[in-house]
Amino acid sequence: MDHAIQLRTAAPGDLDWIHELRHRVYAEELGQHQAHPSGRLSDGLDGDNVYLVAARGDTRIGFVSLTPPWVGRYSLDKYLTREELPVLSEESPFEIRVLTVEERWRSTAAAPLLMYAALRWVAARGGRRVVAMGRTELLDMYLAAGLRPVGRTVRSGAVSFEVLTGDVAELTRTVRDRHGRTLDRLREGLDWRLDADFAPRADGCEHGGAFFSAIGTDFRTLSRRHQVVAADVLDAWFPPSPEVRAALTEDPGWTARTSPPTGAEGLLAEIAGARGLPVESLAVGAGSSDLIFRAFGRWLTPESRVLLLDPTYGEYAHVTERVIGCRVDRLRLRREDGWVLDPARLASATEDGRYDLVVVVNPNNPTGRHAPADALRAVIEASPARTRWWIDEAYLGYVDPAESLAGFASVDPRVVVCTSLSKMYALSGMRAAYLVADPDTAGELRRWTPPWPVSLPAQLAAVTALRDPAYYAERWARTGELRRELAAALAELDGFASVDEGLANFLTVTLPPDGPSAARLVRECRRHDVYLRDLSPMSPAFEGRTFRVAVRDTAENARVVAACRSGLDALRAGASAAVPAPGRVAAGAAGGGVAR
Structure with missing residues (x-):
């Protein structure tokens, strides 16, 4: 070379x-x-x-x-x-x-x-x-x-x-x-030698999940899952409830070969009963991404104008900007404000009715901050009738299910609430989610839903999980304890500017401006089979120096801390000397410039 x-x-x-x-x-x-x-x-x-x-x-x-x-x-x-x-x-x-x-x-x-x-x-x-x-x-x-x-x-x-x-x-x-x-x-x-991939992903969207490349996407070396810490995705650290595991193992051959209920009727009824919602206000999908693509593809065109938070879950920018081609504006959340969404700023941005769709992830991913339901509802109620609101509550269970706007969405044609069952119920591999909207909106989306939208194992698992609220409530509470313990352990390391918890099953860690980039530390941690999520591609607000860590169990959290410590030590010792981190150089006197 x-x-x-x-x-x-x-x-x-x-x-x-x-x-x-x-x-x-x-x-x-x-x-x-x-x-x-x-x-x-x-x-x-x-x-x-x-x-x-x-x-x-x-x-x-x-x-x-x-x-x-x-x-x-x-x-x-x-x-x-x-x-x-x-x-x-x-x-x-x-x-x-x-x-x-x-x-x-x-x-x-x-x-x-x-x-x-x-x-x-x-x-x-x-x-x-x-x-x-x-x-x-x-x-x-x-x-x-x-x-x-x-x-x-x-x-x-x-x-x-x-x-x-x-x-x-x-x-x-x-x-x-x-x-x-x-x-x-x-x-x-x-x-x-740059800390950026040579080529973008083929689909143009930055996802987590790089950990699976270390396990093997051909599924021939699944035993590697015991060595890899998958903290770059927000899958639950705990298994599904014992009842879910029993339901899936009772007759796995039958479950694998049998077609599910065509319209997921049992799952819809179970969600309606568990959440106190009319069944006609629901639509289900194979994960929230399925619902996002299906709904946005129906509602939006390249002439549509959309407002997103920045930073927020990257799938929304991908679908609206890159797939559909909408005009997308961003309401910038600020580090100095603790990444908190200010309802007054949101109301000011949406009061003139310029937006066809406003997306709010609440609690937000990746910042982990939650906007109170009453304040958000007041903003929506005061907004123009032409503006549709999409509220993503994938991680609301870690805050308080009572903070959901699902009941509001079931009666207000401007509002849709989307909720994944994957993260909160330890069913990410199953892919199950639902949305709540007024009956006309939900009915339209059901008409554009293909038969068998959710697999039989996923329907069976989701229905059984919803019937075991006590197990999951205890796991969600334990998640908060693990998050606090992990945050405290990371904060003790020498080399981080801040460790921010938020309210969900993840936290964010920021390196100092004169330190290594998040990409370099994430890369160092992978040498220890610990996978973290570099947030830099999501938003300039992170300045290339913030990464996200999913909460895992006690043993895996300890491996995350150890990998970060080793990564920081390696970078300080000059392991990256051949690839200098983006940083400050001596100030000069004159300015100006061209592209030549």
Whole structure:
């Protein structure tokens, strides 16, 4: 790999070369800045920028500069106010700057490779939009790459620039379409040292569940399940109730070969009785994702406008933005507010009726915060009649089932409550869920539900679980105890900025700004067969340094703590020295930049 093209985050030793190359190109060649006697050109954002470097052996080829939104300022702020360029405030973009390649490498794939690396780094931090300054005379090149002008031109020295913006997913596809063969060819020998996957998932959605790759998705090595800690998904740490296990093992051959009730009639009746709901207000599915895809596919079109919380469960952004193509806005939850949803902000955002659908996950995943039912109901009641509300209560049992809005949903045509039976009842492998809506809405969805939507084992397990509330209430209470114990043990480790519990069966852990990224620690923990969830791709709000941990039993929680301790020690000891973590570099003096 000595002479393979290497992509890495810049180390302090790269900065002199970056400043020297910047001077040669932007001062001497383009005249954007005045020449400096030192032959170097630094940048006022050097202390906050992230630089990605391409190199072959000891030869540096080029670099690209990135300014994340959490820095709080952009190079564009020197030229335009936020009122003149609202995209900087409204969409929390990442700024891609000064993509610069040594002259002898400009006819190679170095520039597309650096742009692709920048987009993958941004996506790995939850970035959805980028901004850039492109030289006006090269506008056609930027348009071909998928960037679009925002209608603002700025001048820096002898150079004029167009302000450009683009969607990260669309830009990534464009780079892949135009340079896919080259990227695939380079990938074979590429020394990819970034803490972002080289390629996005085929379905474009970031899920948990990487633990199963360690067990074996071909199911030939299931014994590995005893060695792997699956804390990157929110499956229950406890087994289903003894009655459920007995029902599934009484005659497994019959259960496996027999068709279930066509419309899950028994399951619907059991849910109605257990929850005190009219059966005509219910629809069931093979997990909440089944219901999300089915319902949203019926209700929404590319012309629909949707409001999501940010951060929240990523399936909603995937379905609305990537699958259906809706216009999606986000109500940003803030770390400084403890990630709590402010009902007044939600009411203000929805009062004008611009949204066809508002999605609220309550308690929210991955923050674990819960909005009181009375406050949320008041916001919904005051909202316009045209706005539909989807309330996801998958983890409500860990808070208080009495906080459910299901009864409200059964009589108000604007409201739908979705509830998974998978997580709360230890049935994730079975896939069972239901939604509650007014009878007309629920009836429409039942008409668009294929026969046998839930398997016989899943129906049998779910019905039996609902008949054993005492067992599950005790397990939910014990989950809270385990969560608190795990949080306390993680908080004692040296290397975390915060450990936040929330109210559900998981907690979040944040690394300090000058520490390793969440992706690197998660990767280190996998060396110990402990799988955690890097939250960075979900939202820029996590700044690339927060991960989620599902609550497991006492023994597995201890393994999580031990793996985190070992991972932190390894990263501190320099195990990642060849892959420097994104971090701070010495501050410079001058600013400006182009994509070249």
